[in-house]
Amino acid sequence: MAAAAGEVRLIGAWPSPYVLRPRVALNLKGVEYEFLEVKFGEKSELLLRSNPVYKKIPVLLHHDKPVCESMIIVEYVDGAWANSGQAILPADPYERALHRFWAVYIDDKWFPSMVGIGKAETEEAKAESAEQARAGLKLLEEAF
Ligand SMILES: N[C@@H](CCC(=O)N[C@@H](CS)C(=O)NCC(=O)O)C(=O)O
Structure with missing residues (x-):
């Protein structure tokens, strides 16, 4: 699903298994996103502002609103793009x-x-x- 430039961004690092979760979820939903790659362990100003509690990746930015914690991001993606791609979590x-x-x-x-x-x-x-x-x-x- 085509997203407007900057609408969906993900702060992460490629080797992180936690970052893979939202990446798989976004791919299953066919959502285009910008990957904001940080070095492993690096605390960018955007990361600190977006996840001031844990200061960890991944962080999803949807219309600049941050969503933190990999499983919470997966559930968010599943709900926010409920009508595209396949459902990720069961309805029951x-x-x-x-x-x-x-x-x-x-x-x-x-x-x-x-x-x-x-x-x-x-x-x-x-x-x-x-x-x-x-x-x-x-x-x-x-x-x-
Ligand atoms: N419970 C978090 C764990 C995230 C996590 O541990 N991220 C690591 C990268 S794999 C991180 O940002 N580590 C940097 C740090 O601990 O300062 C989630 O599921 O998103």
């Missing part, structure tokens, strides 16, 4: 709750174990994080 409240639950699980449990592999200072700690990540993936496979 229970199914929606289940989708939100697993998104929170990925953020709170699974992703930290992935990060833990890279940050581990001993082989033992690395193996422990890898095992947690594997178990988390198995759980996700079973859930879906």
Whole structure:
């Protein structure tokens, strides 16, 4: 869906998995947007103004109004462009709750174990994080 220049902008960095969420959502909806690439960890003036609480990417700017937090952005995109592309979240409240639950699980449990592999200072700690990540993936496979 063609958007007027500057109507939809996304502040992000390409390697961030959190930034991928709104990018996938915007693509599924066919919404054109401007990608405002920042360096990983860089706090641009626009980022600080748009997300003063967490100071994190991604931030969606729709008509200059900021929307923060990747899953909140996905839900916003789903609602704001409800009539274009495919629905992202299920309409049924229970199914929606289940989708939100697993998104929170990925953020709170699974992703930290992935990060833990890279940050581990001993082989033992690395193996422990890898095992947690594997178990988390198995759980996700079973859930879906
Ligand atoms: N809960 C946030 C997490 C976002 C997040 O952690 N973003 C990272 C990039 S992957 C960030 O901006 N890190 C910079 C920092 O922590 O200062 C979301 O889902 O959007």
